[in-house]
Amino acid sequence: MDNLFSFDYAGRPFPEGFTRQPGNVEVWAHASGLTVTVESTVYPDTCAQEWTLWFENRGTADSALLTNVYPLDARAAFPDGCTVTTAKGTSCKIDDFALVTDVLEVGESKEYASCGSRAFIPFFNVGGVNSGATCALGWTGRWFVNVEAYAGGARVTGGMPSTGFFLRPGERVRTPQVLWLPWSGRRLDAHNALRRHLVGKMPKGADGQPQAPICFATWGGMKTATHKRLIEFIRKQGFRYDLYWIDAGRYGDDHETEEFQNFENEDWYFHVGNWRVNRKVHPHVVTVLADKRGTHGAPPVRWMVSDPTTKRQWVLREYAGDQGVNALQFRFIGAIDLTAVTTAYSDEWYNRIGISALFLD
Numbered sequence: 001m002d003n004l005f006s007f008d009y010a011g012r013p014f015p016e017g018f019t020r021q022p023g024n025v026e027v028w029a030h031a032s033g034l035t036v037t038v039e040s041t042v043y044p045d046t047c048a049q050e051w052t053l054w055f056e057n058r059g060t061a062d063s064a065l066l067t068n069v070y071p072l073d074a075r076a077a078f079p080d081g082c083t084v085t086t087a088k089g090t091s092c093k094i095d096d097f098a099l100v101t102d103v104l105e106v107g108e109s110k111e112y113a114s115c116g117s118r119a120f121i122p123f124f125n126v127g128g129v130n131s132g133a134t135c136a137l138g139w140t141g142r143w144f145v146n147v148e149a150y151a152g153g154a155r156v157t158g159g160m161p162s163t164g165f166f167l168r169p170g171e172r173v174r175t176p177q178v179l180w181l182p183w184s185g186r187r188l189d190a191h192n193a194l195r196r197h198l199v200g201k202m203p204k205g206a207d208g209q210p211q212a213p214i215c216f217a218t219w220g221g222m223k224t225a226t227h228k229r230l231i232e233f234i235r236k237q238g239f240r241y242d243l244y245w246i247d248a249g250r251y252g253d254d255h256e257t258e259e260f261q262n263f264e265n266e267d268w269y270f271h272v273g274n275w276r277v278n279r280k281v282h283p284h285v286v287t288v289l290a291d292k293r294g295t296h297g298a299p300p301v302r303w304m305v306s307d308p309t310t311k312r313q314w315v316l317r318e319y320a321g322d323q324g325v326n327a328l329q330f331r332f333i334g335a336i337d338l339t340a341v342t343t344a345y346s347d348e349w350y351n352r353i354g355i356s357a358l359f360l361d
Helices: 187-200 224-237 285-293 313-327 338-353
Strands: 006-009 018-020 026-030 034-043 048-057 066-070 072-077 082-087 099-104 109-115 123-127 131-138 142-150 153-159 172-174 177-184 215-218 243-246 301-305 357-360
Touching (some): 066 153, 072 177
Parallel strands (some): 243 301
Antiparallel strands (some): 018 026, 048 172, 072 153, 131 177, 142 153
16 A cells, blocks of 8 residues: 555654565564554445554564654645645534635645544545545544645645654554545535445445434433333333433442533533443443343443543553553553453443443544
8 A cells, every 4th residue: 555654663764674575465574573564445436445554563572663653644636726624523612513624825734633523523625626535534532634735736644643652572553544535526526425435334224225223312310210211111102213322421430410410510521431330320230221121122222422532541440450550651551451451341331231332432
């Protein structure tokens, strides 16, 4: 995959020092034991391409330093000026998700940075009047996208900011996922092409058409008894919801809270990031929701939470013990077996609590 990503290893730009390995999967190997695997998918029907980089140290010593890791480093060619279109993220303000349009002159560059989708959404349309490319980053942490205009096009780089790390033997990490979708025609055609690509990846209904789940949304801070009454009401009425959606307010350390919160007494945001069930609100959630999940006519249960990146430490403390607590002082956690942590975390939600879907946005 040429000219779509870049990084420096031991002070030298990729691919210097790397050798392409034989096989269907794109793997590059360095004499030090570092390998780079490019997981890439091309969609011929939409001309879109998605990829993720995996760095792994297969050697017996610490790797050299990896710096300037840009999982997105691509060039879009268009002859008629450079316009960047994106949208603001959400900070609970009146202009949340407002359209952002920047026109760059030749030699001018602009950087867009955010944590999750707070400042900006990670979708960008970079191009001129009649051609360009749409790109996106799949990453819930901190990210950036930089657009540099030149005569006849633009260079687009993106990824995690200020990357500089090494890998110990056996460690393996990934970059943000990247979407790159070239377009021609009108800028409106570019947005429709992105829409078709995303809709095409949605689950399909019985008729083969894309279908999003129909949800019955509720406030998570309501007591278990209230949820039971609502689920029973849905069952008796024969409403055919796909999921029973339990929103914020049901998480955090065990504490008393108002069942129906408003702007004067709400406290849910103090516990964002600590997704363990508040047993003061739901003391018997494991048995109650597990029983209801299989009830005829009742929709499966879905937890929904919104994570602005803070307080994720509880996952490590809860499931990785002292090792997880010690690793919290590092921005890059390489010493933790996150597979085991994720497995334990998933078991808590899907098996013990009995939910059918978990959504962390």
